Amino acid sequence: MNLRFLHIVERNFLVWRKLMIPSLTTNLADPLFYLVGFGFGIGSLVGTVNGRPYVEFLAGGMLCYSTLNSATAEALYSAFSRLKMQRTWEGILHTPMTVADIVIGEWLWAALKAVLSGSAILLIMYALGIAHGFRPLVVLPVLFLLGLCVAGLALVMTTIAKGFDFFAYYFTLVLTPMSFLSGVFFPLQSLPVSVQKIALILPLAHAALLSRGLVFGDDIPHPVLSLLLLAVYGVIGVAVSVRIATRRLHR
Amino acid sequence: MTAILSVQGLVKSYDGRPVVNGATFSATAGECFGILGPNGAGKTTTMRCCLGLTAPDEGGVELCGYSIPAMAREARYRVGVVPQFDNLDPDFTVTENLVMWARYYEISKRDARAMVPRLLELAGLEDRADARIDALSGGMKRRLTIARALVNDPDVLFLDEPTTGLDPQARHLVWDGLRRLAKEGKSLILTTHFMDEAERLCDRLCIMDAGKIIAEGSPRQLIESHIEPVVVEVFGEGVHEWAEKEASVLVERLEVSGETAFCYTHSADAILAAMSSYPQLRAMRRVANLEDVFIKLTGRDIRD
Numbered sequence: 001m002n003l004r005f006l007h008i009v010e011r012n013f014l015v016w017r018k019l020m021i022p023s024l025t026t027n028l029a030d031p032l033f034y035l036v037g038f039g040f041g042i043g044s045l046v047g048t049v050n051g052r053p054y055v056e057f058l059a060g061g062m063l064c065y066s067t068l069n070s071a072t073a074e075a076l077y078s079a080f081s082r083l084k085m086q087r088t089w090e091g092i093l094h095t096p097m098t099v100a101d102i103v104i105g106e107w108l109w110a111a112l113k114a115v116l117s118g119s120a121i122l123l124i125m126y127a128l129g130i131a132h133g134f135r136p137l138v139v140l141p142v143l144f145l146l147g148l149c150v151a152g153l154a155l156v157m158t159t160i161a162k163g164f165d166f167f168a169y170y171f172t173l174v175l176t177p178m179s180f181l182s183g184v185f186f187p188l189q190s191l192p193v194s195v196q197k198i199a200l201i202l203p204l205a206h207a208a209l210l211s212r213g214l215v216f217g218d219d220i221p222h223p224v225l226s227l228l229l230l231a232v233y234g235v236i237g238v239a240v241s242v243r244i245a246t247r248r249l250h251r
Numbered sequence: 252m253t254a255i256l257s258v259q260g261l262v263k264s265y266d267g268r269p270v271v272n273g274a275t276f277s278a279t280a281g282e283c284f285g286i287l288g289p290n291g292a293g294k295t296t297t298m299r300c301c302l303g304l305t306a307p308d309e310g311g312v313e314l315c316g317y318s319i320p321a322m323a324r325e326a327r328y329r330v331g332v333v334p335q336f337d338n339l340d341p342d343f344t345v346t347e348n349l350v351m352w353a354r355y356y357e358i359s360k361r362d363a364r365a366m367v368p369r370l371l372e373l374a375g376l377e378d379r380a381d382a383r384i385d386a387l388s389g390g391m392k393r394r395l396t397i398a399r400a401l402v403n404d405p406d407v408l409f410l411d412e413p414t415t416g417l418d419p420q421a422r423h424l425v426w427d428g429l430r431r432l433a434k435e436g437k438s439l440i441l442t443t444h445f446m447d448e449a450e451r452l453c454d455r456l457c458i459m460d461a462g463k464i465i466a467e468g469s470p471r472q473l474i475e476s477h478i479e480p481v482v483v484e485v486f487g488e489g490v491h492e493w494a495e496k497e498a499s500v501l502v503e504r505l506e507v508s509g510e511t512a513f514c515y516t517h518s519a520d521a522i523l524a525a526m527s528s529y530p531q532l533r534a535m536r537r538v539a540n541l542e543d544v545f546i547k548l549t550g551r552d553i554r555d
Binding site for chain 2: 088
Protein backbone atom coordinates (compact mmCIF):
# COMPACT_ATOMS: atom_id res chain seq x y z
CA MET A 1 0.00 0.00 0.00
CA ASN A 2 1.38 3.40 -0.85
CA LEU A 3 1.35 6.07 1.82
CA ARG A 4 2.19 9.05 -0.35
CA PHE A 5 -0.99 10.79 0.81
CA LEU A 6 0.76 11.24 4.18
CA HIS A 7 2.95 13.92 2.56
CA ILE A 8 -0.19 16.03 2.11
CA VAL A 9 -1.07 15.52 5.78
CA GLU A 10 2.52 16.48 6.58
CA ARG A 11 2.27 19.61 4.44
CA ASN A 12 -0.95 20.78 6.01
CA PHE A 13 0.31 19.98 9.49
CA LEU A 14 3.46 22.07 8.94
CA VAL A 15 1.35 25.01 7.81
CA TRP A 16 -1.07 24.56 10.72
CA ARG A 17 1.82 24.47 13.17
CA LYS A 18 2.75 28.03 12.22
CA LEU A 19 -0.70 29.26 13.21
CA MET A 20 -1.18 26.80 16.04
CA ILE A 21 -1.72 29.31 18.85
CA PRO A 22 -4.58 31.32 17.31
CA SER A 23 -6.05 28.10 15.92
CA LEU A 24 -6.06 26.33 19.29
CA THR A 25 -7.41 29.45 21.00
CA THR A 26 -10.48 29.48 18.73
CA ASN A 27 -10.86 25.74 19.20
CA LEU A 28 -11.09 26.22 22.95
CA ALA A 29 -12.79 29.60 23.27
CA ASP A 30 -15.74 29.08 20.91
CA PRO A 31 -17.13 25.91 22.53
CA LEU A 32 -16.47 27.33 26.00
CA PHE A 33 -18.78 30.26 25.32
CA TYR A 34 -21.35 28.00 23.68
CA LEU A 35 -21.43 25.58 26.57
CA VAL A 36 -21.40 28.19 29.31
CA GLY A 37 -23.81 30.52 27.51
CA PHE A 38 -26.31 28.11 26.02
CA GLY A 39 -25.74 25.18 28.34
CA PHE A 40 -26.09 26.96 31.64
CA GLY A 41 -28.10 29.95 30.36
CA ILE A 42 -30.78 28.16 28.35
CA GLY A 43 -30.33 25.19 30.62
CA SER A 44 -31.71 27.19 33.53
CA LEU A 45 -34.92 27.71 31.51
CA VAL A 46 -35.12 24.19 30.08
CA GLY A 47 -34.23 22.21 33.15
CA THR A 48 -33.48 18.60 32.22
CA VAL A 49 -33.56 16.79 28.87
CA ASN A 50 -33.97 13.02 28.82
CA GLY A 51 -33.40 13.07 32.56
CA ARG A 52 -30.07 14.91 32.55
CA PRO A 53 -29.07 18.60 32.80
CA TYR A 54 -29.41 20.47 29.50
CA VAL A 55 -25.72 21.41 29.49
CA GLU A 56 -24.80 17.72 29.39
CA PHE A 57 -27.25 17.07 26.57
CA LEU A 58 -25.86 20.03 24.64
CA ALA A 59 -22.24 19.04 25.26
CA GLY A 60 -22.85 15.59 23.75
CA GLY A 61 -24.23 17.27 20.61
CA MET A 62 -21.62 20.03 20.51
CA LEU A 63 -18.83 17.43 20.30
CA CYS A 64 -20.27 16.41 16.93
CA TYR A 65 -21.39 19.83 15.78
CA SER A 66 -17.95 21.30 16.34
CA THR A 67 -16.28 18.35 14.62
CA LEU A 68 -18.60 18.83 11.66
CA ASN A 69 -17.85 22.53 11.39
CA SER A 70 -14.12 22.07 11.66
CA ALA A 71 -13.95 19.29 9.04
CA THR A 72 -16.18 21.29 6.73
CA ALA A 73 -14.16 24.49 7.00
CA GLU A 74 -10.94 22.64 6.23
CA ALA A 75 -12.22 20.47 3.37
CA LEU A 76 -14.27 23.28 1.84
CA TYR A 77 -12.55 26.65 2.18
CA SER A 78 -8.95 25.70 2.91
CA ALA A 79 -8.82 22.86 0.38
CA PHE A 80 -10.51 24.98 -2.27
CA SER A 81 -8.01 27.79 -1.87
CA ARG A 82 -5.22 25.24 -2.32
CA LEU A 83 -6.96 23.85 -5.39
CA LYS A 84 -7.93 27.10 -7.08
CA MET A 85 -6.37 30.28 -5.67
CA GLN A 86 -2.92 29.02 -4.69
CA ARG A 87 -2.68 26.29 -7.38
CA THR A 88 -1.01 24.15 -4.76
CA TRP A 89 -2.57 20.91 -5.97
CA GLU A 90 -1.64 21.68 -9.57
CA GLY A 91 1.96 22.23 -8.55
CA ILE A 92 2.14 19.04 -6.50
CA LEU A 93 0.98 17.07 -9.55
CA HIS A 94 4.28 17.95 -11.23
CA THR A 95 5.92 15.64 -8.69
CA PRO A 96 5.24 11.88 -8.48
CA MET A 97 2.16 12.59 -6.35
CA THR A 98 -1.23 11.75 -7.90
CA VAL A 99 -4.66 13.35 -7.64
CA ALA A 100 -5.80 10.48 -5.41
CA ASP A 101 -2.82 11.06 -3.08
CA ILE A 102 -3.73 14.72 -2.75
CA VAL A 103 -7.47 14.29 -2.21
CA ILE A 104 -7.04 11.42 0.26
CA GLY A 105 -4.41 13.42 2.12
CA GLU A 106 -6.73 16.41 2.39
CA TRP A 107 -9.54 14.12 3.53
CA LEU A 108 -7.46 12.60 6.30
CA TRP A 109 -6.09 15.96 7.38
CA ALA A 110 -9.53 17.56 7.62
CA ALA A 111 -10.70 14.66 9.80
CA LEU A 112 -7.65 14.92 12.06
CA LYS A 113 -8.17 18.64 12.48
CA ALA A 114 -11.80 17.99 13.28
CA VAL A 115 -10.84 15.54 16.03
CA LEU A 116 -8.71 18.29 17.50
CA SER A 117 -11.77 20.57 17.69
CA GLY A 118 -13.74 17.75 19.28
CA SER A 119 -10.96 17.11 21.78
CA ALA A 120 -11.02 20.77 22.77
CA ILE A 121 -14.69 20.42 23.69
CA LEU A 122 -14.03 17.27 25.63
CA LEU A 123 -11.32 19.11 27.52
CA ILE A 124 -13.77 21.87 28.42
CA MET A 125 -16.32 19.28 29.46
CA TYR A 126 -13.78 17.83 31.88
CA ALA A 127 -12.96 21.30 33.15
CA LEU A 128 -16.63 22.14 33.70
CA GLY A 129 -17.21 18.81 35.43
CA ILE A 130 -19.55 17.57 32.70
CA ALA A 131 -17.33 14.62 31.77
CA HIS A 132 -15.67 12.23 34.21
CA GLY A 133 -13.09 9.46 34.07
CA PHE A 134 -11.52 7.83 30.98
CA ARG A 135 -14.69 6.46 29.45
CA PRO A 136 -15.66 9.59 27.43
CA LEU A 137 -12.35 9.33 25.53
CA VAL A 138 -13.73 6.47 23.42
CA VAL A 139 -15.78 9.08 21.59
CA LEU A 140 -12.62 10.37 19.86
CA PRO A 141 -12.42 7.61 17.21
CA VAL A 142 -16.09 8.22 16.46
CA LEU A 143 -15.38 11.92 16.00
CA PHE A 144 -12.58 10.96 13.61
CA LEU A 145 -15.06 8.86 11.65
CA LEU A 146 -17.52 11.76 11.63
CA GLY A 147 -14.69 14.00 10.41
CA LEU A 148 -13.99 11.60 7.51
CA CYS A 149 -17.69 11.45 6.70
CA VAL A 150 -18.18 15.21 6.64
CA ALA A 151 -14.85 15.95 4.92
CA GLY A 152 -15.70 13.41 2.21
CA LEU A 153 -18.97 15.19 1.46
CA ALA A 154 -17.36 18.63 1.59
CA LEU A 155 -14.59 17.57 -0.81
CA VAL A 156 -17.22 16.71 -3.41
CA MET A 157 -18.40 20.32 -3.22
CA THR A 158 -14.82 21.59 -3.27
CA THR A 159 -13.84 19.66 -6.37
CA ILE A 160 -17.03 20.71 -8.23
CA ALA A 161 -16.92 24.38 -7.19
CA LYS A 162 -15.91 27.13 -9.60
CA GLY A 163 -15.77 29.74 -6.84
CA PHE A 164 -16.39 30.28 -3.13
CA ASP A 165 -19.97 31.47 -3.82
CA PHE A 166 -20.97 27.94 -4.69
CA PHE A 167 -20.51 26.85 -1.07
CA ALA A 168 -23.49 28.98 -0.02
CA TYR A 169 -25.77 26.31 -1.53
CA TYR A 170 -24.11 23.61 0.52
CA PHE A 171 -24.56 25.60 3.72
CA THR A 172 -28.14 26.62 3.06
CA LEU A 173 -29.39 23.35 1.61
CA VAL A 174 -27.35 20.77 3.54
CA LEU A 175 -25.43 21.93 6.57
CA THR A 176 -27.89 24.31 8.21
CA PRO A 177 -30.90 21.98 7.98
CA MET A 178 -28.74 19.07 9.14
CA SER A 179 -27.55 21.06 12.16
CA PHE A 180 -31.12 21.68 13.31
CA LEU A 181 -32.59 18.30 12.39
CA SER A 182 -29.99 16.08 14.03
CA GLY A 183 -30.82 16.48 17.71
CA VAL A 184 -27.76 18.54 18.50
CA PHE A 185 -29.33 21.48 20.30
CA PHE A 186 -32.64 19.87 21.27
CA PRO A 187 -33.86 16.29 21.30
CA LEU A 188 -35.13 14.80 18.05
CA GLN A 189 -38.32 13.71 19.77
CA SER A 190 -39.46 17.35 19.97
CA LEU A 191 -39.80 17.39 16.17
CA PRO A 192 -42.78 16.06 14.18
CA VAL A 193 -42.47 12.33 13.42
CA SER A 194 -42.17 12.94 9.67
CA VAL A 195 -39.17 15.18 10.26
CA GLN A 196 -37.64 12.65 12.67
CA LYS A 197 -37.64 10.15 9.79
CA ILE A 198 -35.54 12.50 7.67
CA ALA A 199 -33.02 12.64 10.49
CA LEU A 200 -32.39 8.92 10.04
CA ILE A 201 -30.36 9.58 6.90
CA LEU A 202 -28.36 12.48 8.39
CA PRO A 203 -24.86 11.54 9.54
CA LEU A 204 -24.86 14.22 12.25
CA ALA A 205 -27.93 12.67 13.90
CA HIS A 206 -26.20 9.28 14.10
CA ALA A 207 -22.99 10.85 15.37
CA ALA A 208 -24.92 12.68 18.12
CA LEU A 209 -26.53 9.42 19.25
CA LEU A 210 -23.15 7.67 19.32
CA SER A 211 -21.53 10.56 21.12
CA ARG A 212 -24.11 10.77 23.94
CA GLY A 213 -24.01 7.03 24.29
CA LEU A 214 -20.23 6.87 24.59
CA VAL A 215 -19.76 9.92 26.81
CA PHE A 216 -22.77 9.59 29.15
CA GLY A 217 -23.85 5.99 28.69
CA ASP A 218 -27.18 6.83 27.03
CA ASP A 219 -28.79 4.09 24.99
CA ILE A 220 -27.52 3.90 21.35
CA PRO A 221 -30.37 2.45 19.23
CA HIS A 222 -28.31 0.99 16.35
CA PRO A 223 -24.58 1.45 17.03
CA VAL A 224 -23.29 -0.67 14.14
CA LEU A 225 -25.68 0.86 11.65
CA SER A 226 -24.75 4.36 12.78
CA LEU A 227 -21.02 3.68 12.45
CA LEU A 228 -21.50 2.09 9.03
CA LEU A 229 -23.54 5.01 7.81
CA LEU A 230 -20.78 7.48 8.74
CA ALA A 231 -18.14 5.32 7.05
CA VAL A 232 -20.16 4.82 3.87
CA TYR A 233 -20.86 8.54 3.45
CA GLY A 234 -17.19 9.33 3.95
CA VAL A 235 -15.83 6.68 1.58
CA ILE A 236 -18.33 7.47 -1.18
CA GLY A 237 -17.61 11.17 -0.72
CA VAL A 238 -13.85 10.82 -1.09
CA ALA A 239 -14.13 8.37 -4.00
CA VAL A 240 -16.40 10.75 -5.92
CA SER A 241 -14.09 13.67 -5.07
CA VAL A 242 -11.07 11.84 -6.49
CA ARG A 243 -12.97 11.22 -9.72
CA ILE A 244 -14.12 14.81 -10.10
CA ALA A 245 -10.72 16.23 -9.20
CA THR A 246 -9.02 13.91 -11.69
CA ARG A 247 -11.28 15.14 -14.46
CA ARG A 248 -10.70 18.72 -13.40
CA LEU A 249 -6.91 18.64 -13.04
CA HIS A 250 -6.04 16.22 -15.85
CA ARG A 251 -8.20 18.01 -18.41
CA MET B 252 22.16 9.73 -29.70
CA THR B 253 19.29 8.59 -27.53
CA ALA B 254 16.01 10.47 -27.45
CA ILE B 255 15.06 11.60 -23.96
CA LEU B 256 11.67 12.74 -25.21
CA SER B 257 9.91 11.58 -28.30
CA VAL B 258 6.47 12.74 -29.37
CA GLN B 259 4.60 10.94 -32.16
CA GLY B 260 1.51 12.26 -33.90
CA LEU B 261 0.10 13.97 -30.83
CA VAL B 262 -3.54 15.12 -31.12
CA LYS B 263 -5.50 16.81 -28.36
CA SER B 264 -8.84 18.59 -28.75
CA TYR B 265 -10.83 20.65 -26.29
CA ASP B 266 -14.56 20.98 -26.97
CA GLY B 267 -14.09 19.67 -30.50
CA ARG B 268 -11.38 22.21 -31.32
CA PRO B 269 -7.95 20.66 -31.96
CA VAL B 270 -5.30 22.43 -29.87
CA VAL B 271 -2.51 20.03 -30.76
CA ASN B 272 -2.94 18.55 -34.20
CA GLY B 273 -0.44 15.87 -35.09
CA ALA B 274 2.74 17.14 -33.43
CA THR B 275 5.82 14.98 -33.92
CA PHE B 276 9.30 15.81 -32.63
CA SER B 277 12.05 14.44 -30.44
CA ALA B 278 14.70 15.82 -28.11
CA THR B 279 18.09 14.24 -27.54
CA ALA B 280 19.60 13.64 -24.12
CA GLY B 281 21.76 16.56 -23.02
CA GLU B 282 20.41 19.12 -25.46
CA CYS B 283 18.31 22.19 -24.93
CA PHE B 284 15.23 21.78 -27.09
CA GLY B 285 12.80 24.63 -27.69
CA ILE B 286 9.16 24.65 -28.68
CA LEU B 287 8.64 28.03 -30.26
CA GLY B 288 5.22 29.32 -31.21
CA PRO B 289 2.76 32.19 -31.00
CA ASN B 290 0.15 32.37 -28.24
CA GLY B 291 -2.39 29.59 -28.56
CA ALA B 292 -0.15 27.44 -30.77
CA GLY B 293 -0.55 24.48 -28.40
CA LYS B 294 2.83 24.66 -26.65
CA THR B 295 1.55 24.32 -23.10
CA THR B 296 -0.88 21.55 -24.04
CA THR B 297 1.96 19.68 -25.75
CA MET B 298 4.03 20.02 -22.58
CA ARG B 299 1.14 18.81 -20.44
CA CYS B 300 0.81 15.75 -22.68
CA CYS B 301 4.56 15.10 -22.39
CA LEU B 302 4.29 15.11 -18.59
CA GLY B 303 1.18 12.93 -18.51
CA LEU B 304 -0.88 15.72 -16.97
CA THR B 305 -3.42 15.32 -19.72
CA ALA B 306 -4.07 12.31 -21.94
CA PRO B 307 -3.80 12.92 -25.70
CA ASP B 308 -6.67 11.88 -27.98
CA GLU B 309 -4.16 10.30 -30.36
CA GLY B 310 -0.44 9.72 -30.61
CA GLY B 311 2.21 8.69 -28.14
CA VAL B 312 4.86 10.16 -25.91
CA GLU B 313 7.97 8.53 -24.52
CA LEU B 314 9.83 10.37 -21.77
CA CYS B 315 13.03 9.06 -20.15
CA GLY B 316 12.17 5.64 -21.54
CA TYR B 317 8.72 5.60 -19.98
CA SER B 318 5.53 5.48 -22.00
CA ILE B 319 3.31 8.46 -21.18
CA PRO B 320 0.67 8.77 -19.75
CA ALA B 321 0.68 5.13 -18.57
CA MET B 322 3.99 5.46 -16.69
CA ALA B 323 3.86 9.22 -16.09
CA ARG B 324 4.24 8.94 -12.34
CA GLU B 325 7.45 6.92 -12.68
CA ALA B 326 8.80 9.30 -15.33
CA ARG B 327 8.18 12.33 -13.12
CA TYR B 328 10.82 11.07 -10.66
CA ARG B 329 13.34 11.83 -13.42
CA VAL B 330 11.82 15.16 -14.43
CA GLY B 331 11.65 18.71 -13.05
CA VAL B 332 8.93 21.14 -14.07
CA VAL B 333 8.88 24.94 -14.14
CA PRO B 334 5.31 25.94 -14.96
CA GLN B 335 4.28 29.12 -16.74
CA PHE B 336 2.49 30.48 -13.69
CA ASP B 337 4.30 30.38 -10.38
CA ASN B 338 2.70 27.94 -8.01
CA LEU B 339 5.13 28.15 -5.14
CA ASP B 340 3.45 27.31 -1.87
CA PRO B 341 2.51 30.68 -0.34
CA ASP B 342 2.01 29.09 3.08
CA PHE B 343 5.73 28.31 3.31
CA THR B 344 9.01 30.23 3.33
CA VAL B 345 11.66 29.85 0.62
CA THR B 346 13.49 27.05 2.46
CA GLU B 347 10.29 25.29 3.48
CA ASN B 348 9.16 25.29 -0.15
CA LEU B 349 12.28 23.41 -1.19
CA VAL B 350 12.17 20.93 1.68
CA MET B 351 8.47 20.15 1.27
CA TRP B 352 8.91 19.70 -2.48
CA ALA B 353 11.65 17.13 -1.84
CA ARG B 354 9.29 15.24 0.46
CA TYR B 355 6.89 14.70 -2.46
CA TYR B 356 9.76 12.78 -4.10
CA GLU B 357 10.19 10.57 -1.01
CA ILE B 358 13.44 12.35 -0.11
CA SER B 359 14.09 12.30 3.64
CA LYS B 360 13.85 15.53 5.59
CA ARG B 361 17.53 15.31 6.47
CA ASP B 362 18.67 14.92 2.88
CA ALA B 363 16.28 17.63 1.79
CA ARG B 364 17.63 20.11 4.34
CA ALA B 365 21.19 19.24 3.34
CA MET B 366 20.57 20.24 -0.29
CA VAL B 367 18.93 23.59 0.52
CA PRO B 368 22.11 25.74 0.67
CA ARG B 369 23.26 24.57 -2.76
CA LEU B 370 19.83 25.19 -4.30
CA LEU B 371 19.60 28.65 -2.72
CA GLU B 372 23.01 29.49 -4.12
CA LEU B 373 21.94 28.30 -7.56
CA ALA B 374 18.89 30.55 -7.35
CA GLY B 375 20.90 33.46 -5.93
CA LEU B 376 18.60 33.52 -2.91
CA GLU B 377 21.09 32.79 -0.12
CA ASP B 378 19.96 35.83 1.85
CA ARG B 379 16.26 35.04 1.39
CA ALA B 380 16.24 31.58 2.95
CA ASP B 381 13.50 32.44 5.44
CA ALA B 382 11.60 34.96 3.34
CA ARG B 383 7.90 34.55 2.68
CA ILE B 384 6.99 33.86 -0.94
CA ASP B 385 4.92 37.02 -1.34
CA ALA B 386 7.99 39.06 -0.37
CA LEU B 387 9.91 37.84 -3.45
CA SER B 388 10.10 39.66 -6.77
CA GLY B 389 8.93 37.99 -9.98
CA GLY B 390 12.49 37.11 -10.95
CA MET B 391 13.25 35.62 -7.53
CA LYS B 392 10.10 33.53 -7.65
CA ARG B 393 11.04 32.18 -11.06
CA ARG B 394 14.56 31.33 -9.90
CA LEU B 395 13.15 29.63 -6.82
CA THR B 396 10.74 27.66 -9.01
CA ILE B 397 13.71 26.51 -11.11
CA ALA B 398 15.65 25.57 -7.98
CA ARG B 399 12.60 23.69 -6.71
CA ALA B 400 12.46 21.73 -9.96
CA LEU B 401 16.00 20.50 -9.25
CA VAL B 402 15.43 18.91 -5.82
CA ASN B 403 15.14 15.44 -7.34
CA ASP B 404 18.26 15.93 -9.49
CA PRO B 405 16.23 15.37 -12.67
CA ASP B 406 17.57 14.27 -16.06
CA VAL B 407 15.14 16.55 -17.86
CA LEU B 408 13.85 19.98 -17.00
CA PHE B 409 10.60 21.20 -18.56
CA LEU B 410 10.24 24.98 -18.62
CA ASP B 411 7.03 26.60 -19.82
CA GLU B 412 7.85 30.17 -20.91
CA PRO B 413 10.53 30.55 -18.23
CA THR B 414 11.13 34.28 -18.68
CA THR B 415 7.68 35.59 -19.55
CA GLY B 416 6.89 38.59 -17.36
CA LEU B 417 10.47 39.16 -16.20
CA ASP B 418 12.49 42.35 -16.70
CA PRO B 419 15.69 42.22 -18.84
CA GLN B 420 18.04 41.85 -15.87
CA ALA B 421 16.01 39.00 -14.43
CA ARG B 422 15.81 37.31 -17.83
CA HIS B 423 19.59 37.33 -18.21
CA LEU B 424 20.00 35.84 -14.76
CA VAL B 425 17.57 33.04 -15.62
CA TRP B 426 19.32 32.41 -18.93
CA ASP B 427 22.70 32.16 -17.20
CA GLY B 428 21.23 29.66 -14.77
CA LEU B 429 19.73 27.56 -17.55
CA ARG B 430 23.01 27.57 -19.51
CA ARG B 431 24.81 26.33 -16.41
CA LEU B 432 22.32 23.48 -16.07
CA ALA B 433 22.72 22.58 -19.73
CA LYS B 434 26.48 22.51 -19.23
CA GLU B 435 26.03 20.10 -16.31
CA GLY B 436 24.38 17.75 -18.78
CA LYS B 437 20.70 18.26 -17.99
CA SER B 438 18.30 18.09 -20.89
CA LEU B 439 16.11 21.16 -21.15
CA ILE B 440 12.77 21.30 -22.90
CA LEU B 441 11.41 24.82 -23.04
CA THR B 442 8.52 26.60 -24.64
CA THR B 443 8.85 30.25 -25.52
CA HIS B 444 7.59 32.92 -27.84
CA PHE B 445 10.77 34.95 -27.42
CA MET B 446 13.00 34.52 -30.47
CA ASP B 447 16.10 35.83 -28.76
CA GLU B 448 15.57 33.37 -25.92
CA ALA B 449 15.24 30.46 -28.33
CA GLU B 450 18.23 31.60 -30.38
CA ARG B 451 20.41 32.03 -27.30
CA LEU B 452 19.52 28.88 -25.40
CA CYS B 453 18.36 26.18 -27.77
CA ASP B 454 20.58 23.67 -29.52
CA ARG B 455 17.57 22.66 -31.56
CA LEU B 456 14.00 23.81 -31.71
CA CYS B 457 10.73 23.28 -33.44
CA ILE B 458 8.29 25.95 -34.52
CA MET B 459 4.70 25.22 -33.65
CA ASP B 460 1.66 26.93 -35.09
CA ALA B 461 -2.01 26.02 -34.83
CA GLY B 462 -1.12 22.74 -33.13
CA LYS B 463 1.29 21.58 -35.84
CA ILE B 464 5.08 21.46 -36.00
CA ILE B 465 5.99 23.46 -39.08
CA ALA B 466 9.80 23.40 -38.83
CA GLU B 467 12.50 21.70 -36.80
CA GLY B 468 16.26 22.19 -36.59
CA SER B 469 19.03 24.25 -35.01
CA PRO B 470 18.48 28.03 -35.01
CA ARG B 471 21.22 28.42 -37.63
CA GLN B 472 19.82 25.68 -39.87
CA LEU B 473 16.36 27.18 -39.69
CA ILE B 474 17.61 30.63 -40.63
CA GLU B 475 19.77 29.32 -43.46
CA SER B 476 17.13 27.10 -44.96
CA HIS B 477 14.19 29.51 -44.73
CA ILE B 478 15.53 33.04 -45.01
CA GLU B 479 17.88 35.12 -47.17
CA PRO B 480 20.88 36.16 -45.04
CA VAL B 481 20.33 39.93 -44.99
CA VAL B 482 17.27 41.96 -44.11
CA VAL B 483 16.76 45.66 -44.88
CA GLU B 484 13.83 47.25 -43.13
CA VAL B 485 12.75 50.43 -44.92
CA PHE B 486 10.27 52.86 -43.42
CA GLY B 487 9.13 56.46 -43.79
CA GLU B 488 6.75 58.46 -45.96
CA GLY B 489 6.28 57.02 -49.45
CA VAL B 490 7.49 53.57 -48.51
CA HIS B 491 4.58 51.91 -50.33
CA GLU B 492 5.37 53.72 -53.57
CA TRP B 493 9.08 52.95 -53.20
CA ALA B 494 8.41 49.31 -52.51
CA GLU B 495 6.21 48.98 -55.56
CA LYS B 496 8.44 50.87 -58.00
CA GLU B 497 11.97 50.11 -56.82
CA ALA B 498 12.19 47.30 -54.33
CA SER B 499 9.91 44.81 -56.05
CA VAL B 500 12.36 44.38 -58.92
CA LEU B 501 15.51 44.29 -56.77
CA VAL B 502 14.64 42.23 -53.76
CA GLU B 503 14.50 38.45 -53.63
CA ARG B 504 11.58 38.53 -51.26
CA LEU B 505 9.64 41.64 -50.29
CA GLU B 506 7.06 41.98 -47.61
CA VAL B 507 5.23 45.20 -46.77
CA SER B 508 3.57 45.29 -43.39
CA GLY B 509 2.01 48.50 -42.13
CA GLU B 510 4.50 51.29 -42.79
CA THR B 511 7.56 49.06 -43.12
CA ALA B 512 8.97 47.24 -46.14
CA PHE B 513 10.95 44.12 -45.20
CA CYS B 514 13.49 43.36 -47.93
CA TYR B 515 15.04 39.88 -47.73
CA THR B 516 18.17 39.62 -49.85
CA HIS B 517 21.74 38.38 -50.21
CA SER B 518 23.15 41.88 -50.66
CA ALA B 519 21.84 45.08 -49.20
CA ASP B 520 23.85 47.50 -51.35
CA ALA B 521 21.53 47.62 -54.35
CA ILE B 522 18.55 48.20 -52.10
CA LEU B 523 20.22 51.01 -50.20
CA ALA B 524 21.27 52.58 -53.51
CA ALA B 525 17.70 52.45 -54.77
CA MET B 526 16.68 54.68 -51.87
CA SER B 527 18.77 57.64 -53.08
CA SER B 528 15.88 59.45 -54.76
CA TYR B 529 13.64 58.96 -51.71
CA PRO B 530 15.38 61.10 -49.06
CA GLN B 531 12.51 60.84 -46.59
CA LEU B 532 12.95 57.05 -46.28
CA ARG B 533 15.08 55.50 -43.59
CA ALA B 534 16.56 52.01 -43.53
CA MET B 535 17.87 49.52 -41.02
CA ARG B 536 20.09 46.74 -42.24
CA ARG B 537 20.67 43.62 -40.19
CA VAL B 538 21.37 39.89 -40.48
CA ALA B 539 18.41 37.55 -40.67
CA ASN B 540 17.34 36.02 -37.39
CA LEU B 541 14.93 33.50 -36.02
CA GLU B 542 12.17 36.05 -35.81
CA ASP B 543 12.23 36.38 -39.61
CA VAL B 544 11.86 32.62 -39.96
CA PHE B 545 9.08 32.64 -37.43
CA ILE B 546 7.19 35.46 -39.11
CA LYS B 547 7.65 33.90 -42.54
CA LEU B 548 6.26 30.58 -41.36
CA THR B 549 3.49 31.78 -39.04
CA GLY B 550 2.50 35.08 -40.70
CA ARG B 551 2.13 38.54 -39.25
CA ASP B 552 -1.40 38.25 -37.92
CA ILE B 553 -2.03 38.79 -34.23
CA ARG B 554 -2.80 35.56 -32.33
CA ASP B 555 -4.85 35.38 -29.20
